[in-house]
Amino acid sequence: MSTPSVVSSQSSQAGTGQMREVTLGQAIRETLAEELRRDPTVFIMGEDVAEAGTPFKVLSGLVEEFGPQRIIDSPISEAGISGLGVGAAMTGMRPIIDIMFGDFIGLAMDQIVNQAAKVHYMSGGKLRVPLVIRTTLGATRRTAAQHSQSLHAWVSHIPGLKVALPSTPYDAKGLLKTAIRDDNPVIFFEDKMMYQLKGQVPDDDYTIPFGVADVKRAGTDITLVATSSMVQIALAAAEQLAELDISAEVVDPRTTTPLDKETLIASAQKTSRAIVIDEGYERYGVTAELAAVIADGAFYYLDAPVKRLGAMDVPVPFSPVLEDQTVPTAEAVTQLAKTLCGRV
Amino acid sequence: MSTPSVVSSQSSQAGTGQMREVTLGQAIRETLAEELRRDPTVFIMGEDVAEAGTPFKVLSGLVEEFGPQRIIDSPISEAGISGLGVGAAMTGMRPIIDIMFGDFIGLAMDQIVNQAAKVHYMSGGKLRVPLVIRTTLGATRRTAAQHSQSLHAWVSHIPGLKVALPSTPYDAKGLLKTAIRDDNPVIFFEDKMMYQLKGQVPDDDYTIPFGVADVKRAGTDITLVATSSMVQIALAAAEQLAELDISAEVVDPRTTTPLDKETLIASAQKTSRAIVIDEGYERYGVTAELAAVIADGAFYYLDAPVKRLGAMDVPVPFSPVLEDQTVPTAEAVTQLAKTLCGRV
Amino acid sequence: MTQTKAPREQSAQQRAADVREGAEQWMLAYRLMLRIRFFEEQVNDLYRTARMPGLAHLYSGEEAVAVGVCQALRPDDYITSTHRGHGHCLAKGASIDRMFAELLGKEPGYCRGKGGSMHIADQETGNLGANAIVGGSAGIATGAAFSSKMLGTGQVAVCFFGDGALGQGVLYEVMNMASLWKLPILYVCENNLYNEYTHNAETTAGSMLARAQAFNIEAEEIDGQDVRLVYATAQRLVERARRGDGPGFLLANTYRFHGHHVGDIQRTYYRSKEEEEYWKAERDPITILGNWLLEEHVADAAQLERIRSEAQEEVTAGVEFGLNAPFPEISEVTEHVYA
Amino acid sequence: MTQTKAPREQSAQQRAADVREGAEQWMLAYRLMLRIRFFEEQVNDLYRTARMPGLAHLYSGEEAVAVGVCQALRPDDYITSTHRGHGHCLAKGASIDRMFAELLGKEPGYCRGKGGSMHIADQETGNLGANAIVGGSAGIATGAAFSSKMLGTGQVAVCFFGDGALGQGVLYEVMNMASLWKLPILYVCENNLYNEYTHNAETTAGSMLARAQAFNIEAEEIDGQDVRLVYATAQRLVERARRGDGPGFLLANTYRFHGHHVGDIQRTYYRSKEEEEYWKAERDPITILGNWLLEEHVADAAQLERIRSEAQEEVTAGVEFGLNAPFPEISEVTEHVYA
């Protein structure tokens, strides 16, 4: 998990200033602070977001700078705050709603899907919902079935929503800026286990456009498409594979909707093999869409079927010995990649 | 849409008695009546289910036979009735909860996903949730974006849930019996536009096991995998293709979870081509999983990429001229099949 | 739940003053209610003659609520509406022709035909949209009130919903927040006795008013058929909210003259013909206001008749416009998914 | 919200009779509360010494609520619990050793290690499960009460939840149904003043009691630190519900002595040391009951001390059992997804 990420696209999109090392959590916090400073219509609402700075402490310090009028502790009402966010977004504000655990979006799905996602279309393009919902994903925190899910497939499925999944501090900052400045509802998933991950970010203001995948590591023998928490896993697997003389390319779509199909397909066409890795449940999850897109688009180039590694299709168990079975590991990726490359 | 379905598996699973022609709506109603008679722990709860028999009139007459203690009009509280259903199921009842439009399951997702789906697992196998949630899917009823969605991909994604999608009166009856007698939460999706579809059902009691796909029409040149509302579309396309001397096999998975991968893959291996058709949004929808499964399992047999036809990735528009664009048609299936078979 | 307060006792003098002052407003209210009534009768006709796609939920009988409340609003105040939303849209200032165009799925409709009857929105009149999810706009309206407070615009948001929406948990979630943060919002519960085909006595325990009061929200229950009373009460609650004194809740007792939607013809299994006849004969808000206008000599019969025919003409012209309008281009289907 | 009622005035005679009659029960209550207290202290220790995976939310300080309520229940009555659920489980009769095993993810745990601290369920004691979704068990408890009514078993369901759950709309949805259908259920709101790290004055408008009363639910607010009062009130509401007279709502004012969870050490930004000290010194439910037992000569100091050390021993034995128990087989990961 400590493999440093090779952020290939970084230099091309960054400003000209200095780089600094920050954690992913810090990157989120400073992005929010910068946007709160830049645009007075931005505000944050959620449970324990103010003095507590959320249980993950990602928002610590914001209320001190921006005050309780803009960093707002809410009741425990996920549907209510999401709905309020939709209405505020329609009327001149740019709300950032904090849903502590991604598992709780079930409570807000109607507001997100029937309201936020559809207002612009149903109004014939007149009303807009510049809303960001920040939430989390990822298991292995020993918090059991209701606090460990990665439910981004649900919202990726819904037209009208955009879905971002940063895997590095650099991406987190650039994608979150884009999310806040976007005129559409964006669901932004942060991996709870990645808040301490370190990486370089530029001092200058920069954004990362949605729908542009990032090649985190170039390679020629096999493509590893990985999202969010699974990018570091894929990078670790790529290291292991390198030792076996298998050159793996690691591609991070960064946003599931919109999806940069071209980059995914082009990589698979080049390498002729692909594995898709994502921490959502495997069945009917994000790996299905990505695998289907690649299998279709690279059909005439593939030397092996596109393989998928998602979370095991079980509610996440509490017991560490069981929970650790449910999430794809670098070893599992390596093993599968070896098989695909005919190295059994 | 009036093409009669060829229910190949019918004779093998039915009893020995007579067959009768009924509509899909009638099949649902008589199944419910039979199960209510058979098992005193079965009850139905939902909005306007009693005297009104639901807006679709599918439940008409049940309250007269079983009384308002077992056919229960509820407040407009989708989360509440789903939650109550979970608790009742855990304590000796077999609730059937009616969620009028599938679009409303967003309101109940937390109860369905964090409670119903996980109770058995989280309790280490001790507690059970024999709950059926009946709801609807399908567009083209001119009811716009919040009453036209087919959201079965969401629940298909969740371990612990089973998901059934009948496409004929025969399947509706057999699958609904299985659902009610199953000890797990089952989400049962009925196509609103198919309630008038007629078909033969046996007089005898019968069930259809979950996870067994049905070959609705045998063929050799291309496999059309279709669900629910799309089965009749696929059968119509198969007719059109037959006139062009293309022999299409139509396979209906009948349940998305569990999924009969073997039958889907075997059919595609045989025909060497496949199209997956489903009325959910295409992106991250059911077509993705099915296409990925087939593309993987039949990789070495396929002569063309597996193609997908889902609903267009837009909120469903009201205007008929627009709405009609959003759902796959027999013509679109035929056209795509011709292309795949090299007949441009 | 069904008792309604009589208009407060007034001195004769006070009343005369009110009449003079209000004359113009009540004449307008009369016109607006008729416009809604004729609009809805026309919609019913479009349905019966199979000229309208889909269904619609008619507001006939409930006109005094929308008109009375909206007369208490500034043009830039916000409203959110429901599946039974035509009345709210018209009362807030929507134009008849573009509404018909929308109901018919036509390009000049308020939503370019994409929304239809249940989704008419018009930001120019502050209408944030009808909503086909029962209770679905409670969050939106509360969010609009939140914006108003944050931006200091002095706008008030009105959230219209039916008695059935009291079943939706999100309503309680946002009422709590509105009260906590003293948001400028008025929740208007249109209690027409039914949730679709089920009487609310079967679905609604306890007291409707107390459900708002529990959150420390100022709540009033009134006769929703008396547009003047609706106006006066809404006015008080709206101005209170605008001043920053916190949200209000208005429980307006009313009745829908038609079925739940245009296709709901057989209704005797859930409500009696007598009940319907009673409300139409005795509790029609248009008749009630008309009689008052005559009694108080604000208008004579000929004047009222003129308003009637003008309203009818507007509706006739509007439906013609809608029927003749073009459908949107098919390519529009993929437009407006994202801004 | 924070005022609490004093135990009702009683005549001296009446009191003496109560004491005699209740002696055994209050001695048991004392034992049960201590068991919970020591259990939680042990959990804290497991966390601090990094021997327990994940986190846990301790019930110390709130023992009188779980114990008082559960003493009013039949063994086959149902409860549902919360993230802060150890106290409810133990009060309803769960065994200490299997609970520790569960908290440690071990095979003999109540859920074979699959549930952990936030999901302990034990159908043998009527415990339908703790729940990590705030308000998430309101539907389940109401459904259990529904079953009881349908099956005529006479069971009552108790739904424990925190003050924070008043923010969840589903609670209002099911309270409405419970009242409509007179379901045998008692909603117990454990008001410990905080939603995680936020005081409920910031999150909760109006009156907590009124939120239940609006649905015509019999509601009482009491001092949740007095186990005898909790018992008496719960008893009344439970028997009322059991008779078919409808649901009850018990608002028990209490306090958690530790942080929101075991890792919540720095708390001064949301509550003062003085406040914590006050509750621990003056409002400890175990001390309160202990003093009463001594004053009323139900027990002497030596007897109480014996109970103390027995409870401590049970906990020590239980944690040993848990620590020594095996983990489940890895193959179990795919078991129990479906029944």
Ligand SMILES: Cc1ncc(C[n+]2csc(CCOP(=O)(O)OP(=O)(O)O)c2C)c(N)n1
């Ligand atoms: C969340 C949700 N559940 C169910 C429905 C179906 N439905 C449409 S209108 C209606 C009844 C609404 O009753 P009420 O709120 O009183 O409004 P009314 O129709 O009486 O004006 C129902 C149940 C819906 N649209 N949304």
Ligand SMILES: Cc1ncc(C[n+]2csc(CCOP(=O)(O)OP(=O)(O)O)c2C)c(N)n1
């Ligand atoms: C739906 C939901 N939202 C948020 C959380 C995160 N969370 C866990 S406990 C808690 C506070 C609960 O407060 P309260 O109900 O008063 O219970 P207490 O912890 O005080 O016993 C929160 C917000 C959750 N578990 N579920």
Ligand SMILES: [Mg+2]
């Ligand atoms: Mg109504």
Ligand SMILES: [Mg+2]
């Ligand atoms: Mg609390």
